[in-house]
Amino acid sequence: MGSDTPAPRKRADAERNKLALLDAAAAAFVESGVDVAVRDIAARAGVGVGTIYRHFPTRADLIVAVYLHQIEACVEAGPALLAARPSPHAALADWIMMFVDFLTTKHGLAGALQSDDAAFQTLHGLFLERLLPVCAQLLDAATASGEITPGMDPLTLMRGVGNLCIGAENDPHYHARHMVQLVIKGLRADS
Amino acid sequence: MGSDTPAPRKRADAERNKLALLDAAAAAFVESGVDVAVRDIAARAGVGVGTIYRHFPTRADLIVAVYLHQIEACVEAGPALLAARPSPHAALADWIMMFVDFLTTKHGLAGALQSDDAAFQTLHGLFLERLLPVCAQLLDAATASGEITPGMDPLTLMRGVGNLCIGAENDPHYHARHMVQLVIKGLRADS
DNA sequence: TGGCAAACGGAACCTGGTTCCGTATCTTTG
């Protein structure tokens, strides 16, 4: 195991294009949402469509690559909030709102997140793998402290919150954050 | 006004085809969801695609026509529940769960409902026009009785509940009803 | 510098929605 140079060392132009694509995709996502046409991203990056598919076989791979940083920030914020906030429930509430902020500022991301299209498996998987444990930890802590009623399934909570964020950036009359607040309040154990 | 025969009396075959399309669409919706391919519906009804577009210019028109009955049932259930249930909050809770049952048994309907595609304007409009007032009435009653905290926007509530139902029929691990229960509980005025 | 594997570009392809018009059918009227 642990061979010294298992990396087949990629070509320089390939690396360059990959970066260019990430830049272009990030820009295209903010401008036109995560559903922006593949050709547009390619054009913006100055490459052919084939190059996109070579580096990012599915749209989800591209989305993941673009937002990985922010997802990891959410992951790290979990334990941090748990330590910083006066109670686990407060930490959970803040963490969820952080997640909501993340989703609602990425046009269409919440929608993509819930798509059952096979191409979004990667995205789904990443959220489950990285965010779910954090959510579960916060949930467990809040349950243990008696602040919320036991039996809340982390996946249901994450998915539900994600769903509530769908379309939030389009309809000014729909207040996703308000709905999420309601959910957080509903989690509270009855006084 | 009130001319005697303002109806331009449609041709018999047209009427027949429209019915056939409604049948075919209803069957196709349960089998493959509301996103089923237009051509499939046409084939099932034994008509050409042109005939679909003639009778139902947008997919939303077809969805509306198929589910109009059940939507109206929801409309009528509002006041009925308000009269039958011990409290307005109970009536609101039951009514929302009824709405959830409706949405989660129609593959993909919840998703279509939140789409901002112009083609779904009709669907959106119908829900807003017919269901929103009912929701508002229940909400007002529950607010007036002091059971829930004031300030809940009916549109946000309806839309949020709709969003929570998205994908509920696909992922067995996601419990949409549980999330909706949480929202209903969160609506409660603090004891 | 020559040779080759890696990567590229973008035309071609596929799927699914939408339009359009020549044809068939119904209805009315003489």
Next chain:
DNA sequence: CAAAGATACGGAACCAGGTTCCGTTTGCCA
């Protein structure tokens, strides 16, 4: 009952956007 006009039909053609494929180019190493 037949003819004429209106109405509706069917499905080929079109369009958009994702995906694939292969001839060509480029970078890397010997």
